[in-house]
Amino acid sequence: MVVVMGERATEEQIQRVVAQLVEMGYDVHRSTGATRTVIGAVGGGPKGDPRLVEMLDGVAEVVRISEPYKLASRTFKRDDTIITIDDLRIGGDEVIVMAGPCSAESEEQVMGTAAAVKRAGAKVLRGGAFKPRSSPYSFQGLGEEGLRLLRAAADQHNMKLVTEVMDASQIEVVGRYAHIYQVGARNMQNYSLLRELGRTRRPVLLKRGISATIEEWLLSAEYVLAGGNMDVILCERGIRTFESYTRNTLDISAIPVVRHLSHLPVFVDPSHGTGRRDKVAPMARAAVAAGADGLIIEVHCDPDHAMSDGAQSMFPGQFEQLMAELRIIAPAIGRSICLEPVARRGWGF
Ligand code: PEP
Ligand code: MN
Numbered sequence: 253m254v255v256v257m258g259e260r261a262t263e264e265q266i267q268r269v270v271a272q273l274v275e276m277g278y279d280v281h282r283s284t285g286a287t288r289t290v291i292g293a294v295g296g297g298p299k300g301d302p303r304l305v306e307m308l309d310g311v312a313e314v315v316r317i318s319e320p321y322k323l324a325s326r327t328f329k330r331d332d333t334i335i336t337i338d339d340l341r342i343g344g345d346e347v348i349v350m351a352g353p354c355s356a357e358s359e360e361q362v363m364g365t366a367a368a369v370k371r372a373g374a375k376v377l378r379g380g381a382f383k384p385r386s387s388p389y390s391f392q393g394l395g396e397e398g399l400r401l402l403r404a405a406a407d408q409h410n411m412k413l414v415t416e417v418m419d420a421s422q423i424e425v426v427g428r429y430a431h432i433y434q435v436g437a438r439n440m441q442n443y444s445l446l447r448e449l450g451r452t453r454r455p456v457l458l459k460r461g462i463s464a465t466i467e468e469w470l471l472s473a474e475y476v477l478a479g480g481n482m483d484v485i486l487c488e489r490g491i492r493t494f495e496s497y498t499r500n501t502l503d504i505s506a507i508p509v510v511r512h513l514s515h516l517p518v519f520v521d522p523s524h525g526t527g528r529r530d531k532v533a534p535m536a537r538a539a540v541a542a543g544a545d546g547l548i549i550e551v552h553c554d555p556d557h558a559m560s561d562g563a564q565s566m567f568p569g570q571f572e573q574l575m576a577e578l579r580i581i582a583p584a585i586g587r588s589i590c591l592e593p594v595a596r597r598g599w600g601f
Pocket of ligand 2: 354355524550560561
């Protein structure tokens with residue numbers, strides 16, 4: 253249930269409500285908005301009668317959350333969640349673009365790609381060092397050396413870094429380099445990993461599972477939120493259907509659906525969503541038009557020789573063109589995107 257406190261509720265009254273909820277066996281999550289405090293109560297034993305709380309002083313309303321996910325729901329939190337990392341705001345008016353290679357391969361490749369995506373307006377560098385490959389014989393990533401290269405490139409260009417953590421045992425080492433933990437589609441239901449990430453205080457980009465329903469996806473986000481980490485970014489990356497022309501079927505309709513059901517920011521990955529470089533820009537444009545809070549896009553300075561996902565990686569020039577188009581689309585729906593276009597200095601594409 254959600255307990256909405258009155259606008260003039262005192263701290264003492266809030267504490268009394270919290271104590272009552274704890275006594276009833278609930279886990280309590282407090283969220284303080286501009287005008288009022290909302291207390292989310294999840295779990296709860298047989299003594300969970302909401303009337304015991306309704307009677308308390310300072311309580312304006314007690315609302316039952318009918319969805320199976322609680323903390324992720326708009327019932328729990330009406331306002332959009334905005335995640336702040338230094339001066340970066342994810343989930344606000346500005347559409348945030350994360351871009352970079354599928355995998356870190358070498359210093360030259362990471363540095364070259366980072367410089368290109370920054371120049372085009374990306375705010376976050378993406379890139380994998382621990383790669384979840386379908387085949388055990390494919391390139392598995394550079395490990396910690398890849399993390400080091402990615403973080404150095406992000407720092408050099410004043411970007412944040414998002415990179416994948418595949419297993420709970422990697423949280424510590426990935427956390428030494430990443431600003432945002434990425435949970436891959438294949439790990440969306442790795443509940444022990446999600447629980448451990450809930451104990452961290454760093455944002456988590458949670459990809460939608462290959463065959464996950466929206467409800468299952470939001471329940472996975474709930475695992476992180478329930479641990480007290482409220483900074484989850486949902487990322488639609490395509491689901492598996494009977495269609496084989498594209499690598500996956502990018503579910504654009506998930507954007508308005510999730511934005512209605514949840515307060516969490518919704519991103520779209522049109523690279524894995526389509527698997528084809530020529531389809532990335534149209535899907536990225538559609539995603540922004542449909543209300544996505546951001547994009548994560550694979551860009552490579554030499555995609556034809558990429559060690560993973562070359563076919564879906566954009567050339568830097570294509571990415572720059574896309575960013576210019578998004579700057580026209582975003583204002584049409586009341587959003588902005590990289591307001592300060594980065595100067596074109598010696599740009600050879
Ligand atoms: C990736 O971002 O490179 C990746 C492996 O994504 P996904 O988990 O969506 O397949
Ligand atoms: Mn990839």
